[in-house]
Every structure is written in structure tokens, then in C-alpha cells.
């Protein structure tokens with residue numbers, strides 16, 4: 001198959017460039033993949049219960065990143081370094097704020113359209129997305145100037161393997177994303193709420209016969225998805241620091257890649273979103289550092305096309321079944 | 325006072341007048357069956373009772389309380405469980421999770437555990453499959469799971485929509501035997517069936533639905549001797 005060529009070439013390049021570069025690239029790719037995963041989970045959770053792609057999700061992520069900046073600066077942690085509890089505090093605040101934002105969007109914009117044709121909801125989501133992007137640029141909100149995120153995490157290396165400094169921020173990003181994903185996994189598969197979410201995902205009418213308040217489950221799903229996106233926003237801001245204005249294309253592109261991750265993993269599937277995100281992260285970062293950095297977005301979409309050709313329902317997706 | 329009172333019930337689907345003034349009642353402790361041809365409105369009647377479709381006119385009372393047009397998820401709590409047409413099990417959940425979700429609103433863990441034990445004693449075939457994904461069950465097992473799940477709500481009134489649909493004759497026999505057992509344990513049952521032959525043997529009272537209206541009502545044993553019924557629904561010529 002034609003894929004063999006590039007894979008062999010990449011393998012040879014990796015060997016040729018040596019272990020330290022490989023390790024550094026691996027850490028970077030897993031960190032980026034973890035961020036994608038946090039965003040992808042929101043797409044997949046909402047798709048799971050409503051069978052609808054929430055195009056405003058990437059903007060909730062952007063708001064999460066910007067609110068992290070707002071909170072951090074409000075606490076005065078710009079020049080002075082933040083206390084150890086600074087990052088966890090900002091994390092909780094942005095997760096709560098974005099959960100509220102997600103719930104508000106769901107109740108005001110999507111719920112009235114619950115029985116409307118899919119296309120109406122999709123167009124509304126694009127409307128919400130544009131609304132958030134532009135309101136975010138108001139001078140009384142986040143403004144149009146790019147900003148630099150205060151580093152709430154000390155910039156130092158945690159340990160060194162083969163001359164590669166493993167930075168604290170990367171370890172934090174990966175560990176925190178992992179912890180949140182595990183918490184979500186537990187919630188979905190081990191709790192009463194998660195069971196209700198899976199029931200609603202399959203058939204909301206029958207779920208309501210069980211006594212499940214479908215609207216409440218949908219609201220909670222938006223809250224969780226948005227809170228995860230907010231965590232992703234904070235971690236993104238900590239790792240990449242430069243924040244472009246909310247209507248900047250980088251946010252849409254990041255959201256799009258996270259969405260690709262959800263599709264590649266099998267949309268609606270929680271484990272699939274994580275697997276897809278890690279795959280996308282690895283392909284993007286390895287492609288960028290060994291092949292060509294200008295093509296990094298292309299690699300992601302190549303993966304999308306390849307996966308959709310080989311397994312249209314995604315890596316971990318089940319064969320497509322229309323909801324009855 | 326009857327346990328369930330349906331009066332002058334009208335339901336529309338996008339302008340299709342599916343129920344045109346249906347009235348009947350179910351007494352506590354009895355098995356009532358609603359029979360009729362495909363498309364007569366049997367499923368719609370059950371859906372209107374459990375809140376899945378809106379009643380455009382008329383009302384449903386359960387234990388004296390008006391329940392028509394309440395949200396479906398609030399009706400279960402009142403003691404009314406609905407095992408829907410086509411079984412409606414959740415194939416993405418395990419068999420045990422399907423049972424547990426039947427008791428979604430219950431907080432009495434001990435009572436739930438006891439009811440689960442009883443339900444599994446009633447359906448030993450699903451007991452061996454608790455860990456399996458419910459989608460892997462056979463049609464008969466899925467029907468048993470759907471009924472067991474409905475019982476997990478510990479309902480006072482059980483609505484059963486065509487439990488015999490698509491099942492092999494011996495399985496149908498088994499299912500009806502279990503319906504009898506459930507009724508004997510004191511649960512009131514409203515049974516919808518196309519299999520009039522079996523339904524009339526289990527039920528005390530029967531109603532015949534024809535394109536959205538009740539054509540005939542009466543004692544099930546008497547109806548099964550009625551010439552019209554024998555010709556139209558029991559295949560006797």
C-alpha cells in the first residue's frame with residue numbers, strides 16, 4: 001500500500017536524527033495530543049447524546065484559554081510568579097465558568113431546536129460560534145490584542161533523560177489531561193449519571209421511560225464537555241503562552257483538529273476520542289519536526305482521509321447505525 | 325375508582341389522527357388487553373399513557389391523579405412502567421446495567437437488590453448473561469430483559485407492548501407464562517397484542533381497537549367466543 005513509503009521514510013529519519021530528538025518530539029506530541037483529547041471529548045460527548053456537531057465548541061475552548069489569562073492577570077500573577085495553588089485555582093475557575101457558558105448555550109440556543117431539522121441546529125451552532133468569536137474581541141471582554149499568558153507553572157525541567165530536559169509544563173499538561181480523561185471514563189462507565197448518558201445516547205424516548213430526565217442529562221453533558229474544553233484552554237495557554245484574539249483562525253483550526261481526532265477515533269466514543277487525539281498529536285508533531293513544519297495541518301487531514309477510507313466509523317467506532 | 329382511566333383520548337402525528345377518542349379503564353389487580361390490527365393505535369395508546377406522545381384531547385388518570393401530558397420521566401415515579409414495542413433495550417449497556425437503569429429513580433438499594441433477584445428468578449436465562457452487552461442477546465432474551473427491566477421500577481401498573489412480537493412459538497408460550505406469573509404476584513397489567521389468541525387467554529378484560537377507536541370491549545373469555553372476533557382476530561372462519 002502507498003502508505004508504506006512515508007512510514008518507512010519517517011522511520012529512517014527518526015533513526016538518523018537520534019534518540020534525544022525522538023524523545024523530545026514524543027513528549028511534545030503526547031502533550032499536544034492530550035490537549036486535542038480534552039477538546040475532542042466535548043465534541044464526542046455532545047454528539048453521543050444529541051447526534052449533533054457543536055461547532056461552537058472550539059470557541060468555548062478559546063474562551064477557556066482567554067479566561068485563564070483574565071483570571072491569572074486579575075490575581076496579579078503577571079510579573080510576579082504565582083503561588084503553587086495558583087494554577088489549580090485558575091483551573092477550577094475556568095472549568096466552572098465554561099461549564100456555565102456551555103449550559104447557557106445549550107439552553108438558549110440549542111434546546112429550543114431539539115425537534116427541529118439537524119441543519120437548523122448546525123447553522124445555529126455556527127451562529128453561536130461567530131457570536132462568541134466576536135463578543136470575545138470587544139474591548140470590554142478580551143479585546144483584539146494578542147496577549148501573553150502568565151506562566152503559572154515554573155519554567156524548569158523536571159528531569160533529564162538522554163540529555164532531553166522534560167519540562168514541568170509538559171508533564172503537567174499530560175498528567176492533568178490524563179487525570180481528567182480517567183475521571184471522565186470513570187464517570188461514563190461507572191456511575192449512574194454515565195449510565196443515563198449512555199442510555200440517552202442510544203434512545204432518548206426509552207431513556208425517559210426509565211425516569212431519566214433527558215434535558216438534564218443533555219445539560220450536564222454540555223457542562224462536562226465545556227469544562228474539559230476549558231481545562232484544555234488553560235493547558236494550551238500554559239504550554240504555548242501566546243494568545244491570539246478569539247476570532248483568530250488558530251482557534252478554529254485547533255478545534256477542527258480536535259474534531260478530526262473525535263471523528264478519527266469514532267465520534268460518540270469516549271475512548272476513541274482519546275485514541276484519535278493522541279494519533280493526531282503524534283502524526284502532526286512528528287511530521288512537523290521530521291518532515292516539514294509547514295505541512296503540519298496537512299498531515300492531520302491526511303490521517304482523517306486515510307482513516308475514513310479504511311474504517312469510516314473511526315478507529316474505535318462501531319458500524320454506523322442511525323438512531324431510531 | 326379504577327387504577328387507570330383513559331377518557332376520550334385523541335392523539336395526532338403530524339396531522340394523522342391516530343387516536344380518535346379512546347376511553348377505557350383498568351382495575352387494580354387485573355390484566356387488560358388491547359388487541360387490534362397493525363396500525364390500529366395500540367402502541368399510540370400506551371405512548372400517550374406513559375407520556376411519550378401528547379394527548380391532544382381527553383385525559384389519562386392514574387390512581388386518581390391526572391398524568392396526561394406530564395413529561396414521560398416523571399410518570400415512572402408514580403408507579404407505571406412501560407416495556408415498549410420493539411423491546412427498547414439498550415444494546416450499548418450490559419444486561420445488568422439495563423436492569424439497573426430500570427430502577428433509575430429508586431434510592432432503596434436493598435429493595436432494588438431484592439427486586440433484581442426476583443426478576444432474575446423469573447427470567448433465569450438472562451441471569452447467566454448479566455455481564456454481556458445486551459445487544460448480544462437473542463430476540464426472546466431481549467424481550468425478557470425488557471420485561472425484567474420494567475419490573476425493576478417495581479411498578480403498580482405494567483404496560484407491555486407486543487411482548488410476543490417476532491418470537492418463536494415456544495418462546496411466546498414462555499413469555500405469556502411469565503406474564504401470568506407477574507399478574508399473579510399482584511402487578512396490574514395492560515397488555516397490547518396482535519396475538520389475540522394468547523392475549524385473550526391471559527387477560528380478564530379485552531378491548532378491540534380499530535383505526536383509532538374502540539370497536540368492542542368486554543370480558544376476554546366472552547370476546548374469544550364472539551363470532552366477529554373469531555373471524556377477524558383469531559383466524560377462525
Ligand SMILES: Nc1ncnc2c1ncn2[C@@H]1O[C@H](COP(=O)(O)OP(=O)(O)O)[C@@H](O)[C@H]1O
Pocket residue numbers: 337338340342360361362363364365366367368369
Ligand atoms: N411516529 C409516528 N409518526 C407518524 N405516524 C405514526 C407514528 N407512529 C404511528 N403512526 C401512525 O399512527 C397509527 C397508529 O399506529 P400504532 O399506534 O403504532 O398502531 P399499532 O400499535 O396498533 O400497530 C398508524 O396509522 C401509524 O401509521
Ligand SMILES: [Mg+2]
Pocket residue numbers: 363366367368409486
Ligand atoms: Mg404497535
